[in-house]
Amino acid sequence: MKAKVYxxxxxxxxxxxxxxxxxxxxxxxxxGVEGVRQxxxxxxxxxxxxxxxxxxxxxxxxxxxxxxxxxxxxM
Amino acid sequence: xxxxxxxFPGSNCDRDLAVALESAGAKVSMVWHKDTDLPAGVDxxxxxxxxxxxxxxxxxxxxxxxxxxRSVVAHxxxxxxxxxxxxGFQVLTETGLLPGALRRNGNLKYICKPVELxxxxxxxxxLRGYKPGQVITVPIAHHDGNYxxxxxxxxQLRDExxxxxxYVNNPNGSVxxxxxxxxKNRRVLGMMPHPERMxxxxxxxxxxxxxxxxxxDALALA
Numbered sequence: 001m002k003a004k005v006y007x008x009x010x011x012x013x014x015x016x017x018x019x020x021x022x023x024x025x026x027x028x029x030x031x032g033v034e035g036v037r038q039x040x041x042x043x044x045x046x047x048x049x050x051x052x053x054x055x056x057x058x059x060x061x062x063x064x065x066x067x068x069x070x071x072x073x074x075m
Numbered sequence: 076x077x078x079x080x081x082x083f084p085g086s087n088c089d090r091d092l093a094v095a096l097e098s099a100g101a102k103v104s105m106v107w108h109k110d111t112d113l114p115a116g117v118d119x120x121x122x123x124x125x126x127x128x129x130x131x132x133x134x135x136x137x138x139x140x141x142x143x144x145r146s147v148v149a150h151x152x153x154x155x156x157x158x159x160x161x162x163g164f165q166v167l168t169e170t171g172l173l174p175g176a177l178r179r180n181g182n183l184k185y186i187c188k189p190v191e192l193x194x195x196x197x198x199x200x201x202l203r204g205y206k207p208g209q210v211i212t213v214p215i216a217h218h219d220g221n222y223x224x225x226x227x228x229x230x231q232l233r234d235e236x237x238x239x240x241x242y243v244n245n246p247n248g249s250v251x252x253x254x255x256x257x258x259k260n261r262r263v264l265g266m267m268p269h270p271e272r273m274x275x276x277x278x279x280x281x282x283x284x285x286x287x288x289x290x291x292d293a294l295a296l297a
Contacts, residue, residue, distance in 0.1 A: 009178075013223060014248070016181050062140060065133055065169065067176040068223055 001046050003055050004074040007064045008039035039069075076101045076294040080121040081147065083108045083138045085162075088124035088271065092160065095271035096121060099287035100295075108141040118294050119156040120147050122163030124216070124269060134177060134219045135165030144170055156294070157263040158201065161217055164255070164265035173256055173265045174232065175224040180217070181248025187216040189280075191243035192254055192268055197236050199261040200293035204285025210243060211282035213268040220267040222249035222256075232256060240266055 009015045015037050022036040042063055044055065055073050064071040078101040082089045093103045096119075104114045108127075113120065127138035138144065144166070151157050151172050159167040167173040180186060189212050196207035205211065224232065229251055232238055240255035247267075255266030270283025 013178070014181070016179050016183050016221075016248070020183055062132070062136065065136065065176050067168070067174075068178060 001048055001050065001075070003044045003046055003050075003052075005042040005044065005055065005059060005063050006039060006072045006074070007042065007059075007069050008037060008071075009068055010070050013068045076118050076291055077104070077114070077116050078102070078119045078121055079104045079106045079113050079117045080123060081106050081108060081143055082123070083125065083127035083141065085127045085129055086123050086125035088160065088162075088269065091269075091271045092121045092123045095274040095283070095287050098274065099284075099291040101287075101291060106143060108138065108143050111142045111146060113143070113146050113150055117150065117155070119158065119290065120150055122147070122157065122159040122166050124161030124163060127162055127166065130219070133165075133169070135162060135167075135169040138162075138166045139169035148172060151258070151263050154260060154262060156200070156290070158290075159263075159265040160269055160271065161215075161220075161267055164267055165219065167263065167265040172263050173258060174228050175222055175250075175253075175256065177217075177219050177267070178221040178223050178248075179219050180221050180246075185216075185218040186220075186246050187214070188246075189214045189273075190246055190254075190268060192240045193243055195236075195238045195241055197239045197257060197261075199239060199257045199264060200290055201257070201264045201286050202239060202289065203293055204289035211273075212280055213270055213273045213283050215246060215268045216272075217247070217267055220249065221247045222253045222267070224250055224253075235259065237261075239264055240268065 018036040018038040194205040241252040273283035
């Protein structure tokens, strides 16, 4: 079974990479991009029966730094 | 004083830190990240700069979960001294020994240059060789030194006098110009600038030397 973990900087934490992407899109002529946030996706191959609670623990302990990042799990 | 300098794959300031500590008079043991225990009788642990584990996942995140870091956390919790420089600061925030996190620099650039730091009014042995308000010049060399804490934590750090160094001209976007902070018991210091790279005349300046000398004096008296 697979799980996907989406890690994003929390709202309110400045994302300089997202801001740079937004700027670059504007320079390419794409109008109307009002905000860009850049994050990461981590794909996990898990043994059958691994619970979402376990994946949550992985996020809390390693995959996300919850001081500045939020995460969302898709099982 | 017996100091241990931790070596991770990708550390590149470990020898510089060891030389600075030895020059101040410390006995230094280099400790590999796969070791589970610190050498007996270690007073102080140095976590050096570099790119531990290639900065994979997040700077310092993998190192913070390496076998030796469990012993470093236990050492700190027993009241031991820990100094984390640059990547070492990132590792210390990832272990939770220090608050906050280090984000990508605001201008997205790797910055390598001498910067002016203001020594803050922070009661810690690391700053005994300096005067509050003194401005020193120490190099930075980082891509992810943009310090973040939320407003509540920032207020707490200020109330408790735990900001050790501030940038005179903020190079990286750090909240409140913060360049270094100490733990609640003031024995764990994390800082992005490199005092070990400004510790002898051949470096072009000696403004970092007082930190190692001050630490040495304080621990010799203890």
